[in-house]
Structure formats: structure tokens, C-alpha cells
Amino acid sequence: VQVYEDVSQLPTLSYDFVVVGGRASHLCLGSALTLFTGGTAGGVVTNRLTENPSWSVLVLEAGPSNADVLEAIVPLLVFDISAEYSWNYSTTPQSGMNDAVLAYSRGHILGGSSSTNAMIYTRGSRDDFDRFANITGDSGWSWDNMLPYFFKNEKWTAPADGHSGAGEFDPAVHGHNGVNSVSLSGYPWPASDTRIIQTTKDLPNEWAFVLDMNAGVNLGVGWLQSTIGDGGRSSSATSYLGPQYISRPNLHILVNAQVSRVLQSTENSLHFNAVEFSQDQTTLYTVTASKEIVLSAGAIGTPHILLNSGIGNKTTLESIGISTVLDLPSVGQNFSDQPVTSNTWFASSNDTLESFTQNTTAFEEDLVQWNETRTGPLVDTVATHLVYIRLESNSTIFESFEDPSAGPQAPHIELSLNPGAGKLDVTPAGHFFSSTNAIVSPGGSITLNASDPNPFNAPLIDPALFTSEFDIFAMKIAILKSEEFLSASAWKDYIIGPVDVLAAALVSDAALEAYIRNTSIPASHCVGSAAMSAKSANWGVVDPDLRVKNATGLRIVDASVMPFGPSGHTQAPTYAVAERGSDLIKASWA
Numbered sequence: 001v002q003v004y005e006d007v008s009q010l011p012t013l014s015y016d017f018v019v020v021g022g023r024a025s026h027l028c029l030g031s032a033l034t035l036f037t038g039g040t041a042g043g044v045v046t047n048r049l050t051e052n053p054s055w056s057v058l059v060l061e062a063g064p065s066n067a068d069v070l071e072a073i074v075p076l077l078v079f080d081i082s083a084e085y086s087w088n089y090s091t092t093p094q095s096g097m098n099d100a101v102l103a104y105s106r107g108h109i110l111g112g113s114s115s116t117n118a119m120i121y122t123r124g125s126r127d128d129f130d131r132f133a134n135i136t137g138d139s140g141w142s143w144d145n146m147l148p149y150f151f152k153n154e155k156w157t158a159p160a161d162g163h164s165g166a167g168e169f170d171p172a173v174h175g176h177n178g179v180n181s182v183s184l185s186g187y188p189w190p191a192s193d194t195r196i197i198q199t200t201k202d203l204p205n206e207w208a209f210v211l212d213m214n215a216g217v218n219l220g221v222g223w224l225q226s227t228i229g230d231g232g233r234s235s236s237a238t239s240y241l242g243p244q245y246i247s248r249p250n251l252h253i254l255v256n257a258q259v260s261r262v263l264q265s266t267e268n269s270l271h272f273n274a275v276e277f278s279q280d281q282t283t284l285y286t287v288t289a290s291k292e293i294v295l296s297a298g299a300i301g302t303p304h305i306l307l308n309s310g311i312g313n314k315t316t317l318e319s320i321g322i323s324t325v326l327d328l329p330s331v332g333q334n335f336s337d338q339p340v341t342s343n344t345w346f347a348s349s350n351d352t353l354e355s356f357t358q359n360t361t362a363f364e365e366d367l368v369q370w371n372e373t374r375t376g377p378l379v380d381t382v383a384t385h386l387v388y389i390r391l392e393s394n395s396t397i398f399e400s401f402e403d404p405s406a407g408p409q410a411p412h413i414e415l416s417l418n419p420g421a422g423k424l425d426v427t428p429a430g431h432f433f434s435s436t437n438a439i440v441s442p443g444g445s446i447t448l449n450a451s452d453p454n455p456f457n458a459p460l461i462d463p464a465l466f467t468s469e470f471d472i473f474a475m476k477i478a479i480l481k482s483e484e485f486l487s488a489s490a491w492k493d494y495i496i497g498p499v500d501v502l503a504a505a506l507v508s509d510a511a512l513e514a515y516i517r518n519t520s521i522p523a524s525h526c527v528g529s530a531a532m533s534a535k536s537a538n539w540g541v542v543d544p545d546l547r548v549k550n551a552t553g554l555r556i557v558d559a560s561v562m563p564f565g566p567s568g569h570t571q572a573p574t575y576a577v578a579e580r581g582s583d584l585i586k587a588s589w590a
């Protein structure tokens, strides 16, 4: 397995050239595509390009290997991911949230955020991808043309408890022979599962049941799907970089290697053929690629590297002493995420996550069960069902604010239903039910920190949460809808009432707004900071074929190229973008 921890271990004999000189060492890969990184999209591109045995590929990943990292394997340990596997970013003070500085999570490990995320599998809606196609002028990004890439990514897998899932999903809209496992939940929570479904039967007009939320129209209430197989997390690292692929002789992966810049082939050229990186933030190395450099560093890492390289807004770059190589003002702009508010109710049932999250002995027994049989409550992520809601078209907000959704069938709001507390720090001991609410939202930015421009330090991350009147309007509706759902008759003997902080929020519109601004967090569903646009557009960072505009040798394949956030969680769209991106690269070199 060719995962190297130290640059000195790279088996240079297998390369065409190795040049060491100047302040940097040079590793030259003959006939190579240099790729970084090994994140969600990076894993896909790596896998697909190394299918061609005559192409040598090097992956540079800032984080460590995912091998044997238990919390990145056992699904319900998702909330125990150690700090070393996260970038531990924080946001700039959020003016829409009383200037709070919020933790911002990104995976810092092989597999990137797919190794640390909550594994929820949602593709978004048909309208999301059709909007991508319209805005780029490339029908290849439309829902119909992207569906084969979703299928190529996906290996539909039986859930850990082996139940058939009949009536909980539509097999016809899934890929069964792809790479990354997707399944229904593998541990039932009958007390709440039955009430959720009963509510859709009792109130079908208000709460329609959707057989499969990944079929293109996701509005309604449906069963959760997640990137889990055989009771364990299926990440880009475990699937696309799984044993049969990572052992390909034309693939080398260097972990603990943080990239600072991409470099031009010669001064004044707009051809990029080299990458500068370091393993200790001091000694710099350069690796060159004879074909392409592919940036897959994610919606924060990718614009950060571009800006460090002098690719960005000329005026801003020069104000902090970085000479502009390529004036591309959109780099880092249009960075958008979804705000999330977690809402918790007291439940009368003992059949909740608290039966083991608040009981160490039970939790240890569950871990033993998981270890021995890959069954039990730890085989799933949080949430059992999702609800997608579209605001009424006559909502007052649309009198003053343009509808940010992708189209008439796309939702504005997500409720994620969970048999347990959404936010442990607001709850005492007991049993709970929670609804975690996310909304589609306009964006913020990634910029360099003028007071600390060291390329190895974090950029300024501003998701601009709740800075638009739409965000606050939609989140209020989301919380009120959650309360309405749990007030349906099916819940009468189950929901006792909201926990204190939520009860206080529900007394008035002003209290609800204050609660939202005080308790929300970013979803970590960031996109848009290296957006694709039409070839002729005077904005955007990449063309519809994901090449950096006005440059050669440099492509971006990750969540940052999506010009708008999809109406759902972002990993499935990122996987599909990466599958298509791989085909675009392959086609250029065919």
C-alpha cells in the first residue's frame, strides 16, 4: 500500500525524474497528473485516473491516513472525531449571530470530510442540477445527465440489520454497482419511526410521504439514507481508495503534506505545472506534473491555495503584498453554507439515543456488539428521517427578497428527525427527540488573513450566517414546522414538550429570532468558493469543464465548484461532480 508518511519515503525510482535544487526539492513525475488532495472528491478523481495504468498520480493530503481510526469507522462515533482529524477552523465574528465566532469543521484526514461527516446521503433536487446546467450553459450538469454519475458513485447495500427496506426507498433510482456504499438505517427506533410514518398517513396533505428523497423531487417526509455499508462508514478513503485501488502501482499518496501554492511553469506564464508543499510548515518541496494539477482541497482549502498562489482579486491580493499571477476576483467569493438550528423536546419513551449516550455501561456493550457483529445502535448516523419543505409562494419574505431556491420543486428547509437530543449542552439527563433544521442560504467569503498571510495558517472564513432577512425568516418557519409536526396526534403520548430553552423561544417572534441567532451553527455544507460559470461569463473561477479560467494545467474538482448549495447535504453532489470531473479530465487526455 503506497501511502507514505514522509516525503523522504517516496519511492523516487518509480518516477521519470527527481530534481532537488534551490530552496525546494523537486520531484518530477514523468507523464503524471499531480493531484491533491485525498478528500471526498480527491479520492474519486484519484481512483478514476489511476484506472489508466500509464498515468502516474501523486496525492498530497494535509491530514493523516484514515487507517484504523475507529471514530472514522464506527458510524455513531461521528461526534467523537478527534481534533487531529479536523482543521479546527473557526469563523470570523458572525454579525448575524451577535458576533459569535463559531467552530467550523472540515476533515483533515485521508478521505477528507467524507471521513468525518455525518454520512447523510442526499442528492438534492432536480432543480439544483438544472440550475447548474443553466448557469454554466453546459447541459452535462443537468439532473438527467448527472444521474448516471450518482449511480456510478453508489453501491446500494443492505442495511446492517438486513431488513429489506421495501416501502422505504425506490431501488430503481439507485446505483447498485458503484463504489461507495449507501444504505437505509440498520437499527430501528420503533417508537419514533412508527409515529413519523403515522403522521404522514394521518396528515398526507401537510406531511406527504416521499418513497425516495433521492429521485429528483425531495419535498415531503422520507426515510434516511446514508453512506454506510456493513455497519461501518463508507468514505471516499474506504471506498475509492480501498485496498484494491490504493495498491495500484501508478498511485502514490503522501499524507501530512500541506500544499501552500500552485506554481507557473515559467514566470509570466499562465500554465501551472507545479505544487509547493511542506510537511513541517518550514521546509518547502515542489512537485511537478506534466499533465495537470487537480485541486480537490474543498471549499475552504481550494480558494485558500489559489489566493496564496496569487490567483484571485488583484486589488485585495496586492493590498496584502501578494503579487497577482491571475486576476480572478471570484476566488473565495460566493462561499455559502447552510445555517443549522437544533431543537429538542422531552420524550416519554426510553427508546432514544440517550439509552446509551447517557449510560456508559450500555455504550460500552454497544461498542462490543458493533465490534463482534457490526450490528446494534452504533451502525447508524444520527437521524432516521428527513423532511423537506418549500415555503409558500405567497410568503411575505418574497415581497422583499428574491427566492433563493433552485426552482419550483426545490425545498427551502430541511428538518432532520432524530430519536435523541440534538444538542446535549442544552439538555439535562432524560430522553429526547430532536429536529435539526437547515435552510438554503446566500453566501459569504474565504479571504486571506491580511494580518497573518502565512500560507500554512487558516484563511478568514465567513459563512455570513443570518445576515439576510431570508435566513432568519426561513429558520423561524423551520422551527415552527418542527413544533407543528411533533404536535400531530401520533405524538400525543410521546412528546412531553420542548426543553426550556426552546419553550422560551416559542413564546414570541422576537424570542424565536434571538434563540436562532444565539444557538445556530454552520452545517459544514460549504460550496461555491471556486464556482463554475459559463465560458463567456465575467465571473466565476472555473469553466464548465472545471478548468481554472484563463489558465492551463490547473483544474478544480471538489464542492467549491458548485455555484449554489444544493438543497440537501453536500457529499452526494460532491461525489457526482467528482465522477463527472474525472470523465472531463480523462476526455482531455484521451
Ligand SMILES: Cc1cc2nc3c(=O)[nH]c(=O)nc-3n(C[C@H](O)[C@H](O)[C@H](O)COP(=O)(O)OP(=O)(O)OC[C@H]3O[C@@H](n4cnc5c(N)ncnc54)[C@H](O)[C@@H]3O)c2cc1C
Pocket (backbone or CB within 6 Å): 036, 037, 038, 039, 040, 041, 042, 060, 061, 062, 063, 105, 106, 107, 108, 109, 110, 111, 112, 113, 114, 116, 117, 118, 119, 120, 121, 122, 257, 258, 259, 260, 296, 297, 298, 299, 301, 302, 305, 523, 524, 525, 526, 557, 558, 559, 560, 569, 570, 571, 572, 574
Ligand atoms: C462535520 C461534518 C459533517 C457533515 N455531514 C454531512 C452529511 O451528513 N452528509 C453530507 O452529504 N455532507 C456532510 N458534510 C459535508 C460533506 O462532507 C462535504 O460537502 C464533502 O465531503 C466535501 O468534499 P470535498 O472533496 O469538497 O472536500 P473534503 O472532503 O473536505 O476534502 C478536502 C481535502 O483536502 C485536504 N486539504 C485541504 N487543504 C489542503 C492543503 N492546503 N494541502 C493539502 N491538503 C489539503 C483536506 O485535509 C481534505 O482531506 C459534512 C461535513 C462535515 C465537516
